[in-house]
Amino acid sequence: MNLPDMIYKWFDDRFKISELLPPIVKHPAPEKVTSNPLYCLGGTAFLCFLILAGSGIFLAFYYKPTPEEAYKSVEHIMTAVPMGSLIRSIHHWTANLMIAAVSLHMIRVYFMGAYKNPRELNWVVGVLLFLVATTFGFSGYLLPWDQLAFWATKIGTGIAGSIPVMGPYISLILLGGTDITADTMTRFYAIHVLILPAAIIVLLGVHFMMVRIQGISGRL
Amino acid sequence: MALIEVEKEGKDMAGTQEKQPVRVRGFPFYPHFLLREVVVMCIVIGSILMLSSLFPAGLLKPADPFDTPSPIFPEWYYLYVFGFLKFWTFDVGPIPAKIIGVTLPMVVWYGLLIMVPFIDRNPSTELKDRKFAVGMGIVVLLGILYFTYYSIVNH
Numbered sequence: 399m400n401l402p403d404m405i406y407k408w409f410d411d412r413f414k415i416s417e418l419l420p421p422i423v424k425h426p427a428p429e430k431v432t433s434n435p436l437y438c439l440g441g442t443a444f445l446c447f448l449i450l451a452g453s454g455i456f457l458a459f460y461y462k463p464t465p466e467e468a469y470k471s472v473e474h475i476m477t478a479v480p481m482g483s484l485i486r487s488i489h490h491w492t493a494n495l496m497i498a499a500v501s502l503h504m505i506r507v508y509f510m511g512a513y514k515n516p517r518e519l520n521w522v523v524g525v526l527l528f529l530v531a532t533t534f535g536f537s538g539y540l541l542p543w544d545q546l547a548f549w550a551t552k553i554g555t556g557i558a559g560s561i562p563v564m565g566p567y568i569s570l571i572l573l574g575g576t577d578i579t580a581d582t583m584t585r586f587y588a589i590h591v592l593i594l595p596a597a598i599i600v601l602l603g604v605h606f607m608m609v610r611i612q613g614i615s616g617r618l
Numbered sequence: 619m620a621l622i623e624v625e626k627e628g629k630d631m632a633g634t635q636e637k638q639p640v641r642v643r644g645f646p647f648y649p650h651f652l653l654r655e656v657v658v659m660c661i662v663i664g665s666i667l668m669l670s671s672l673f674p675a676g677l678l679k680p681a682d683p684f685d686t687p688s689p690i691f692p693e694w695y696y697l698y699v700f701g702f703l704k705f706w707t708f709d710v711g712p713i714p715a716k717i718i719g720v721t722l723p724m725v726v727w728y729g730l731l732i733m734v735p736f737i738d739r740n741p742s743t744e745l746k747d748r749k750f751a752v753g754m755g756i757v758v759l760l761g762i763l764y765f766t767y768y769s770i771v772n773h
Contacts, residue, residue, distance in 0.1 A: 426644035427651040438658045445659055449666065469680045476677065483674055490675035491666050497695050508734070508755050511743035518735035525732045535693045548681035549690045557703065560720045578683070615743070 431614050439503035443531075446496035447598065450534075453489040454591070461541065463587035465580050468543035493535060500531050512615035520608040523601055530598050537590040540583065551586075552578055689773040698762045699723045701769030723765075 399407070410416050431437045460479055462471040475482040504524065507513055513521035540551040555578070559569030574581030645651055678687075692700060703719040710718060730737070738751050745752055 423648040424646045426646055428644040432645045432651055432654055441655055442662050445662055484670055487670035487674040488666055491669045513735045521735045522732055532695055539693060542677055543681045544678040545681055545687045546678050549687060550692045554692055557720055562717055
């Protein structure tokens with residue numbers, strides 16, 4: 399018995415891989431799903447998420463979320479850190495591509511009626527994922543702390559703040575006060591790198607589990 | 619040629635699992651489906667690398683709370699909210715225009731979006747049997763495009 403077989407057997411004895419793997423590996427995807435490129439959009443969005451997580455962790459090594467240091471640290475990433483400018487650009491473009499892929503995925507699901515019985519709740523989770531993805535974009539927009547970041551956030555939080563009843567609370571939670579300050583930055587940073595990643599991982603898990611249990615709506 | 623093989627594999631699989639025949643006619647996840655996913659991954663990663671190299675992410679002047687720049691654009695996927703807010707200047711009864719301009723594209727729009735499967739009770743998935751749902755979908759898409767355009771023109 400060679401080494402790979404021995405390793406496989408070691409794990410198989412303990413975790414019964416030979417029983418667990420075939421249903422995953424041989425699980426059939428409907429013929430139309432495999433041949434129609436419209437079904438790639440959800441997977442593309444997930445790939446974007448993985449790239450964003452990787453490039454985001456890289457950026458978090460160098461980024462400093464304070465009004466004094468944020469802009470300088472982004473400049474440092476772009477000019478001094480090896481490949482820094484490329485990684486930041488990848489993070490930027492992948493974020494935009496992810497929103498585009500998620501939007502097109504939703505349009506595909508809507509026009510194919512794939513949200514119908516029994517997949518109603520998966521549509522609901524999908525809308526929540528769309529909300530999380532766009533909130534990622536909103537919270538990330540402030541972090542470079544340049545003119546556009548500051549003023550777009552000022553207007554954005556102003557709009558969210560004028561929603562009836564909830565608005566003032568949303569505004570207070572986001573800003574940590576009445577204006578964009580150092581408190582706002584740390585909050586946006588915590589939302590961007592702690593709260594939203596946790597939320598998206600849970601929601602993606604539920605989203606994929608439901609697809610796995612219910613299968614892909616195979617109509618075309 | 620590939621398809622015949624696939625039907626056979628589908629039947630093989632039905633035999634190995636339960637006695638009940640699996641009626642799904644499709645490709646097994648590995649290698650067929652995964653191979654297609656890998657091809658798509660290569661295209662997506664290639665496109666991202668190309669865009670990032672040709673058009674690097676920019677950085678403007680440092681934030682200055684005392685100097686309002688013009689124009690200020692949010693991310694492109696929020697433009698329609700701004701557009702609608704600028705477009706809607708009519709008070710409805712006692713409700714001020716600004717409240718409607720903010721509530722409709724955020725609260726009402728997301729509320730309706732989340733309720734879609736519970737509003738649309740038509741069981742058919744055929745486009746021609748879903749004239750209302752398809753019509754609404756097209757109207758909403760055109761609306762979002764129009765308000766996005768409106769926000770760029772009237773910044």
